Amino acid sequence: MTALETPRHRVEGLGSAHSGVQQFWHLRVTGAALALLSLWFAYVTIGLATANQISVLAFFQHPLNAVLMGAFMLVSCYHMTLGLREVIEDYVHTNGLKIFFLLLVRIFGFAVAITATVALFRIATP
Amino acid sequence: MAQRPNAAKRPRPLSPHMTIYRWPITMASSIAHRATGIALAAGTAVIAWWLIAASSGPESGSFELFQSVIRTPFGQVILFGFAWSLAYHFLAGLRHLVWDFGYGFDIRTASAFSGLIFLLSILIAIAGLVIIYTGHAGYLRQ
Numbered sequence: 352m353t354a355l356e357t358p359r360h361r362v363e364g365l366g367s368a369h370s371g372v373q374q375f376w377h378l379r380v381t382g383a384a385l386a387l388l389s390l391w392f393a394y395v396t397i398g399l400a401t402a403n404q405i406s407v408l409a410f411f412q413h414p415l416n417a418v419l420m421g422a423f424m425l426v427s428c429y430h431m432t433l434g435l436r437e438v439i440e441d442y443v444h445t446n447g448l449k450i451f452f453l454l455l456v457r458i459f460g461f462a463v464a465i466t467a468t469v470a471l472f473r474i475a476t477p
Numbered sequence: 478m479a480q481r482p483n484a485a486k487r488p489r490p491l492s493p494h495m496t497i498y499r500w501p502i503t504m505a506s507s508i509a510h511r512a513t514g515i516a517l518a519a520g521t522a523v524i525a526w527w528l529i530a531a532s533s534g535p536e537s538g539s540f541e542l543f544q545s546v547i548r549t550p551f552g553q554v555i556l557f558g559f560a561w562s563l564a565y566h567f568l569a570g571l572r573h574l575v576w577d578f579g580y581g582f583d584i585r586t587a588s589a590f591s592g593l594i595f596l597l598s599i600l601i602a603i604a605g606l607v608i609i610y611t612g613h614a615g616y617l618r619q
Binding site: 379382383385386389393395397398399400401402403404405406407408409410411420424427428431434435438459463466467469470471473474 | 511514515517518521522526528529531532533535540563567570571573574577605608609612614615616617618619
């Protein structure tokens, strides 16, 4: 049987709901970015593991390190918000509870992202 | 319809339920990927705390508080859990990207890599702590 779908519609991959693939795709793209950023993060945390506060401040005052740490934290927060959303959508089936947890996850994601950003700006401007 | 006298004593047959099966390693691997993801989500809050503590002036004592909490046995367990979660989620995440390209789906390959990811992630986490405990960490200190 020949497909009734047009080639363009198939390539866009949106189906009849016109949305929903973004979440899957964004999770993969941020995951690939985090694969690289987390290698840098592991190098940094072990490198600063026994260091005092002055060393930590000096390290993150360097613009490149601040940008990489900011990228790691913001991409992590987005990736984790999408991932936790998937977990909730899989296991929480009561509508009210589901909406509550989905909101909670978003607030948590925003809170961590904003906290990390504020901290990096505070370090950058002593 | 008439009930047979011993109907209550005879349990009706049930189809085999999920819980009676032995866990295939791929299933354990999938669950661990989710569990480590949730653990890492909690870990981001700890990293944010670390950054905020560092950004607060030395006279506030915030950074000392963070360090003293991390240095307790409980803090060290959390640290090891975070290191293992990061290593596991990193390796299993890479495998997810490989799966997305359509490779590695046959049962032998999937099972072998599940075991390999468990083993490697534990070794990486132990290696991380060994680096710290043998004084090889802190190479970025000023």
